[in-house]
Amino acid sequence: MPTRKSAQKTTTKKTAKKAVVTETKAAPSAAEVAEMKAAVLRHLNYTQARDEGTATARDWQLATSMAVRDRVLDRMIKTQEIHNDANARRLYYLSLEYLMGRLLISTLHNAGVYAATRQALDELGVDWEQVRRAEDDMGLGNGGLGRLAACFLDSLATLDLPAIGYGINYEFGLFRQAFDENGNQIEHPDSWMIYGTPWEFMHPEYQQEVQIYGHVENVFDDQGNYRPIWKCSHTLVGVPHDIPIPGYGTETVNILRLWTSRATEPLDLNAFNDGGYVEAVRAKATSETVSKVLYPNDKTENGKELRLVQQYFFVACSLKDIIRRHERIEGNGWHNFADKVAVQLNDTHPAIAVAELLRILVDEESMPWDDAWSIVTKTFAYTNHTLLPEALEKWSVPLFSRVLPRHLQLIYEVNRRHLEEVAAKWPGDNGMLQLCSLVEENGGKQLRMANLAVVGSHAVNGVAALHTELLKKDLFPYFNSLYPGKFRNKTNGITPRRWLVDCNPRLSALITETLGHEDWPRNLDLLQDLGKYADDAAFQKKFMDIKRANKVDLAKLIKELCDVEVSPDALFDVQIKRLHEYKRQHLNLLHIVALYRRLLQNPDLDVAPRVFLFAAKAAPGYDLAKNIIRAINVIGNRINNDERVKGKLKVVFLPNYRVSLAERIIPAADLSEQISTAGKEASGTGNMKLALNGALTIGTLDGANVEIKEEVGDDNIFIFGMTVDEVEALRASGYNPWDVYHADEELRAVLEWIDSDYFVPGEHHAFGPLYHSLLNGGDPFMALADFRAYSDAQAQVDLAYKDPQRWAKMAILNTARVGKFSSDRTIREYAEDIWNLPAVPTK
Numbered sequence: 001m002p003t004r005k006s007a008q009k010t011t012t013k014k015t016a017k018k019a020v021v022t023e024t025k026a027a028p029s030a031a032e033v034a035e036m037k038a039a040v041l042r043h044l045n046y047t048q049a050r051d052e053g054t055a056t057a058r059d060w061q062l063a064t065s066m067a068v069r070d071r072v073l074d075r076m077i078k079t080q081e082i083h084n085d086a087n088a089r090r091l092y093y094l095s096l097e098y099l100m101g102r103l104l105i106s107t108l109h110n111a112g113v114y115a116a117t118r119q120a121l122d123e124l125g126v127d128w129e130q131v132r133r134a135e136d137d138m139g140l141g142n143g144g145l146g147r148l149a150a151c152f153l154d155s156l157a158t159l160d161l162p163a164i165g166y167g168i169n170y171e172f173g174l175f176r177q178a179f180d181e182n183g184n185q186i187e188h189p190d191s192w193m194i195y196g197t198p199w200e201f202m203h204p205e206y207q208q209e210v211q212i213y214g215h216v217e218n219v220f221d222d223q224g225n226y227r228p229i230w231k232c233s234h235t236l237v238g239v240p241h242d243i244p245i246p247g248y249g250t251e252t253v254n255i256l257r258l259w260t261s262r263a264t265e266p267l268d269l270n271a272f273n274d275g276g277y278v279e280a281v282r283a284k285a286t287s288e289t290v291s292k293v294l295y296p297n298d299k300t301e302n303g304k305e306l307r308l309v310q311q312y313f314f315v316a317c318s319l320k321d322i323i324r325r326h327e328r329i330e331g332n333g334w335h336n337f338a339d340k341v342a343v344q345l346n347d348t349h350p351a352i353a354v355a356e357l358l359r360i361l362v363d364e365e366s367m368p369w370d371d372a373w374s375i376v377t378k379t380f381a382y383t384n385h386t387l388l389p390e391a392l393e394k395w396s397v398p399l400f401s402r403v404l405p406r407h408l409q410l411i412y413e414v415n416r417r418h419l420e421e422v423a424a425k426w427p428g429d430n431g432m433l434q435l436c437s438l439v440e441e442n443g444g445k446q447l448r449m450a451n452l453a454v455v456g457s458h459a460v461n462g463v464a465a466l467h468t469e470l471l472k473k474d475l476f477p478y479f480n481s482l483y484p485g486k487f488r489n490k491t492n493g494i495t496p497r498r499w500l501v502d503c504n505p506r507l508s509a510l511i512t513e514t515l516g517h518e519d520w521p522r523n524l525d526l527l528q529d530l531g532k533y534a535d536d537a538a539f540q541k542k543f544m545d546i547k548r549a550n551k552v553d554l555a556k557l558i559k560e561l562c563d564v565e566v567s568p569d570a571l572f573d574v575q576i577k578r579l580h581e582y583k584r585q586h587l588n589l590l591h592i593v594a595l596y597r598r599l600l601q602n603p604d605l606d607v608a609p610r611v612f613l614f615a616a617k618a619a620p621g622y623d624l625a626k627n628i629i630r631a632i633n634v635i636g637n638r639i640n641n642d643e644r645v646k647g648k649l650k651v652v653f654l655p656n657y658r659v660s661l662a663e664r665i666i667p668a669a670d671l672s673e674q675i676s677t678a679g680k681e682a683s684g685t686g687n688m689k690l691a692l693n694g695a696l697t698i699g700t701l702d703g704a705n706v707e708i709k710e711e712v713g714d715d716n717i718f719i720f721g722m723t724v725d726e727v728e729a730l731r732a733s734g735y736n737p738w739d740v741y742h743a744d745e746e747l748r749a750v751l752e753w754i755d756s757d758y759f760v761p762g763e764h765h766a767f768g769p770l771y772h773s774l775l776n777g778g779d780p781f782m783a784l785a786d787f788r789a790y791s792d793a794q795a796q797v798d799l800a801y802k803d804p805q806r807w808a809k810m811a812i813l814n815t816a817r818v819g820k821f822s823s824d825r826t827i828r829e830y831a832e833d834i835w836n837l838p839a840v841p842t843k
């Protein structure tokens with residue numbers, strides 16, 4: 001493309017909405033292909049300094065990325081111009097995590113040039129598979145929370161909603177996982193951008209300085225007003241890196257802006273002049289550690305100082321950037337700030353924003369407290385992601401006061417006023433004051449960030465209907481009566497672009513062919529029409545042939561990664577998610593060992609052959625989770641090499657679970673394991689991805705499983721186990737796992753077998769931590785209590801799989817009926833109910 005506004009682009013614009021969508025289906029024009037070919041070659045030559053003969057897969061991947069990037073950038077610049085000219089209200093999504101995965105394929109699809117690019121590379125003789133695989137995942141998140149943020153960005157752009165995501169540009173994303181020869185997890189650093197990334201643009205002109213540490217001087221002005229001055233001792237510089245976020249079938253391209261920390265001065269010149277060269281560089285390195293690495297803990301907070309600094313750093317940079325953008329437009333000021341700015345807090349990680357905006361208004365703008373507080377609460381809304389007590393963020397007051405002394409004072413003042421309200425509502429109720437306080441007093445004093453987020457926001461939402469009910473009833477009943485209407489539900493969703501169009505091209509093509517249109521990726525409810533064909537033998541065959549082809553592909557990958565042979569005719573039973581006790585991978589393992597035992601005792605047992613697939617990372621400091629990983633690896637290896645089971649049972653643990661691996665596993669899954677203890681999984685989104693790709697769910701009535709059941713119907717899902725109420729009742733009555741142990745002979749045998757040295761000869765109690773947690777440890781997530789019901793449900797799964805017509809019908813109805821779980825639906829609800837955010841068309 002010699003000029004930016006080429007003739008080709010103008011054509012795309014004129015043909016409006018539908019044409020962009022059909023680009024992926026209809027064969028691309030020869031001109032389009034030729035143009036893409038030229039663009040790729042130009043980048044290969046002049047950006048990568050390569051010729052066709054010597055180019056590696058990585059060179060092609062970069063050249064292709066840059067070719068499509070050029071198109072997206074034109075649209076991005078135009079989109080920002082339109083938003084600015086309209087002085088549009090914007091949504092700012094603040095998230096410490098974005099689990100984006102690879103960006104090439106999704107960008108090609110969203111920009112409408114996938115087919116042209118594939119053909120261009122074909123004609124150049126380039127192996128597409130190798131190009132695709134050459135891209136590193138952008139893995140700047142732990143799991144569901146970070147992936148949700150990524151899906152939301154896709155939907156916001158697709159729906160033409162003006163939005164900017166803010167986060168941290170971690171140099172190291174979530175660790176890469178490998179297994180040692182004993183089956184133990186090993187963590188390697190994820191230096192995903194060591195050779196740069198084509199998707200980020202540094203904008204030093206928008207860098208921000210952030211003050212931190214120091215002390216507060218109590219000063220009075222000449223009218224006797226208290227004017228505290230925060231004397232900071234450290235300055236951090238945040239440099240923004242922008243990633244274009246193109247919508248699907250629209251010209252809107254939003255921005256994800258990630259901050260990299262830099263030292264203010266390149267070197268401490270005094271130290272340098274004193275001959276302390278290394279000291280000087282070290283000071284610089286310390287400032288730059290802020291954006292160095294993502295904390296790998298999913299659902300556990302560890303109260304580390306650097307984590308608090310990371311949170312404040314990205315929040316302070318982002319708020320300054322938001323204010324700068326607001327004030328750049330004439331006529332804007334604080335009077336209309338909350339009309340133009342909506343900020344969503346993705347969990348409590350950015351909750352310090354409440355205190356930071358208040359500080360800016362009160363200290364820097366000298367605004368009266370009530371006016372400032374009114375702007376703050378109109379601006380923020382907060383999404384709660386978990387009820388697990390160990391995941392609710394708290395900061396020790398001494399630590400917090402060292403890092404953010406002025407914010408601590410402000411939070412105390414917020415609390416004083418807040419507790420007056422509480423006291424007015426419940427006079428004389430000291431217990432209520434303690435519950436509602438932003439400060440926890442027993443033990444060392446701690447700030448409760450969730451309470452700050454609730455008090456400082458105009459809306460608080462849970463992420464599935466059940467979770468929101470529990471939020472109102474169990475976690476925050478007092479806030480729910482103090483602030484009627486503040487709590488709402490926004491059931492999570494997933495983007496059907498990545499999780500069907502991009503990852504399952506075969507099924508996508510069948511859907512398009514069957515429905516006769518390509519509108520479904522933008523309106524997922526249209527999949528309902530597939531229901532008509534659920535009983536149609538020809539359609540069932542096509543649908544299941546696709547599933548089988550995807551399983552063949554996955555079987556190859558399994559062979560490559562794990563050196564295990566699996567049959568694509570076996571039932572692929574998958575549990576892929578972070579390793580956590582509440583998700584109960586160990587319940588799955590108990591059933592596998594029971595099945596193994598049944599097969600050894602009755603080699604002719606009539607069970608459908610199964611492959612149990614796991615993929616999961618454990619937090620590096622979570623010893624029990626790591627013991628469970630080792631147990632699955634070791635026991636699985638034993639089973640896989642036991643001729644006696646005649647290949648009826650295989651167990652595979654795929655290493656390094658991440659978005660791009662999920663995209664390979666999900667299209668090939670038959671069964672989706674969603675077996676958390678009821679009340680513990682806020683929503684889950686893996687459950688949605690799998691159902692959309694025609695996997696049946698075996699699950700508890702937890703999180704969004706409840707709503708998946710409502711959508712697909714009771715006949716098309718395998719629900720088992722205790723409900724939330726039953727879990728509570730059992731706990732209240734004093735749950736003792738030994739009772740279950742003594743009452744269930746098979747379970748007892750399984751547990752003792754695992755604890756024997758059968759699976760690891762010569763090593764005593766290799767899985768002692770697991771065994772202990774389930775028995776003397778009290779089985780906190782009640783795996784034993786649900787074991788029998790789970791095993792029975794698995795027997796139902798086995799029966800259903802042995803009836804191919806029945807299974808096919810169920811699978812088709814899953815795909816057809818989960819349109820509700822498009823993140824477009826979720827984002828529309830947020831936009832209408834929380835953000836009050838109108839769409840701004842870009843063409």
Ligand SMILES: *Cc1c(COP(=O)(O)O)cnc(C)c1O
Pocket residue numbers: 099142143144145147576577578657658659662683684685686687689
């Ligand atoms: C969707 C997704 C998750 C969340 O899975 P859950 O089963 O909802 O916990 C975690 N990690 C990755 C890579 C994902 O794609």
